[in-house]
Amino acid sequence: MNIGYYPGCALHGSSNDYEQSLRACLGALDVQLQEVKDWICCGATAAHSLNHKLSLALPARNLALAERDGFQQLFAPCPLCSMQLLKVQKAVKENGLREELSQIIEADVRGDGQVLNLIQLFERVGLDRLKAAVKEPLKSVTAACYYGCLLTRPPDVVHFDDFEQPRSMEAVLAVLGAKTVDWSYKTECCGAGMTMASEGTVLELAHKILSNAADHGANCLVVACPMCHVNLDMKQAAVERRYGKKLDMVIYYLSDLVGLALGLSGEQLGVNRHFVTKA
Amino acid sequence: MDLAPNQLLRLVQLGQTDAALRSQAIWECVSCQTCTTRCPKEVDCAGVMDALRETSLAHGMGAPAQQPVVSFQKAFLDNIRRNGRLNELELIARFKADVLFRTGRLAFLFKDASLAPQLGKRKKLHLLPEKARDRKVVERIFARCSNQADQ
Numbered sequence: 434m435n436i437g438y439y440p441g442c443a444l445h446g447s448s449n450d451y452e453q454s455l456r457a458c459l460g461a462l463d464v465q466l467q468e469v470k471d472w473i474c475c476g477a478t479a480a481h482s483l484n485h486k487l488s489l490a491l492p493a494r495n496l497a498l499a500e501r502d503g504f505q506q507l508f509a510p511c512p513l514c515s516m517q518l519l520k521v522q523k524a525v526k527e528n529g530l531r532e533e534l535s536q537i538i539e540a541d542v543r544g545d546g547q548v549l550n551l552i553q554l555f556e557r558v559g560l561d562r563l564k565a566a567v568k569e570p571l572k573s574v575t576a577a578c579y580y581g582c583l584l585t586r587p588p589d590v591v592h593f594d595d596f597e598q599p600r601s602m603e604a605v606l607a608v609l610g611a612k613t614v615d616w617s618y619k620t621e622c623c624g625a626g627m628t629m630a631s632e633g634t635v636l637e638l639a640h641k642i643l644s645n646a647a648d649h650g651a652n653c654l655v656v657a658c659p660m661c662h663v664n665l666d667m668k669q670a671a672v673e674r675r676y677g678k679k680l681d682m683v684i685y686y687l688s689d690l691v692g693l694a695l696g697l698s699g700e701q702l703g704v705n706r707h708f709v710t711k712a
Numbered sequence: 713m714d715l716a717p718n719q720l721l722r723l724v725q726l727g728q729t730d731a732a733l734r735s736q737a738i739w740e741c742v743s744c745q746t747c748t749t750r751c752p753k754e755v756d757c758a759g760v761m762d763a764l765r766e767t768s769l770a771h772g773m774g775a776p777a778q779q780p781v782v783s784f785q786k787a788f789l790d791n792i793r794r795n796g797r798l799n800e801l802e803l804i805a806r807f808k809a810d811v812l813f814r815t816g817r818l819a820f821l822f823k824d825a826s827l828a829p830q831l832g833k834r835k836k837l838h839l840l841p842e843k844a845r846d847r848k849v850v851e852r853i854f855a856r857c858s859n860q861a862d863q
Contacts, residue, residue, distance in 0.1 A: 443798075445797065445841075445842060446798060446800045446836075447831060447836070451746070471846050473796045474787070474797050475793045478788075479785040479792075483785050484766060484859050485762060485763070486857040490856070490857050491792070491853065537857065538849075582745055582746070586744070586746065587756070606721070624742055625742050625744070629807065632824075706835065
């Protein structure tokens with residue numbers, strides 16, 4: 434299976450452990466990721482906060498490049514990148530912005546084609562096929578599946594899963610032989626891109642999420658977003674210092690757990706490069 | 713937050729836009745889209761937040777206490793304009809210098825400095841980051857989208 438791949442800046446920056454995990458895991462499933470040539474940053478929170486037009490134009494350029502390269506399916510592992518791409522498709526198809534955006538970005542953007550997040554990519558592979566490929570069932574894993582904000586919101590842009598009670602990640606974990614917990618914070622926000630600009634916000638939100646997962650019996654937390662991982666993994670030591678308690682919650686990318694179940698090692702997946710690692 | 717999303721909307725409806733534009737709330741908002749998703753009247757509240765931020769900056773009304781957030785977002789966009797893709801180290805340096813210049817908080821410069829060696833150990837720091845090939849196109853896209861908030 435050949436799929437267009439828009440990594441986004443995080444995966445080529447400090448979240449390169451996520452890219453390592455994806456490449457190892459998806460390679461084992463015979464999914465070939467073909468990077469969109471000459472992609473640019475989608476503008477992220479900064480663009481939609483300060484300049485609406487720019488926040489459509491930057492991802493529109495990437496969408497047009499993916500269309501030029503002939504990708505019917507475009508995988509964007511960062512939910513913000515993914516949501517912004519879907520927002521552009523909506524603007525082009527429903528709001529008549531195709532001509533204006535195409536002029537701004539010096540390329541024709543049609544807005545057809547499918548944008549996929551990581552969970553949808555596994556659904557595309559097929560949960561039956563995934564189940565058949567499992568070599569090491571994850572018997573010791575009791576996970577809190579954390580969706581954060583943008584995998585399911587805003588629903589009229591992303592049209593994915595139930596936006597209050599999503600279950601798609603739990604379905605993936607079930608075929609891996611892992612247990613999952615019911616908990617209260619699966620769609621709460623972790624503070625996203627505020628990690629540096631407003632650290633207090635991130636620590637408060639991360640503390641609530643991590644504590645709630647632990648209180649409901651989870652021994653790890655699973656994400657499908659680079660920023661969620663930064664705030665819950667890299668900032669976990671700062672959360673522990675600020676709130677005076679030990680959390681020791683391992684944070685996996687969804688592809689880590691799929692990869693481990695397929696028999697890959699933590700080193701192959703980059704799990705050893707996380708901040709919080711299993712003792 | 714000094715104002716909840718529904719209060720911000722009410723201010724705008726009542727024409728008291730100055731209070732909304734000067735609020736801290738619009739910069740404390742993390743764009744989680746919960747307000748948009750749950751609004752019983754289907755108002756895109758998060759979209760209104762974006763519009764308030766853009767307008768607030770255009771009129772130089774950004775809340776002083778939220779300067780770090782404003783500095784960060786501006787430094788981020790400037791970084792993309794020049795590189796096409798994000799250069800994290802350059803962003804951090806620029807952001808810290810800007811906050812120091814505007815607030816005089818020297819301690820801010822060294823905050824999180826201890827993370828650098830830890831990131832290095834995990835091969836998460838890129839001293840020679842990649843740039844987009846078509847940076848001239850990126851510059852032109854920015855120019856065509858330019859607004860007063862860029863200044």
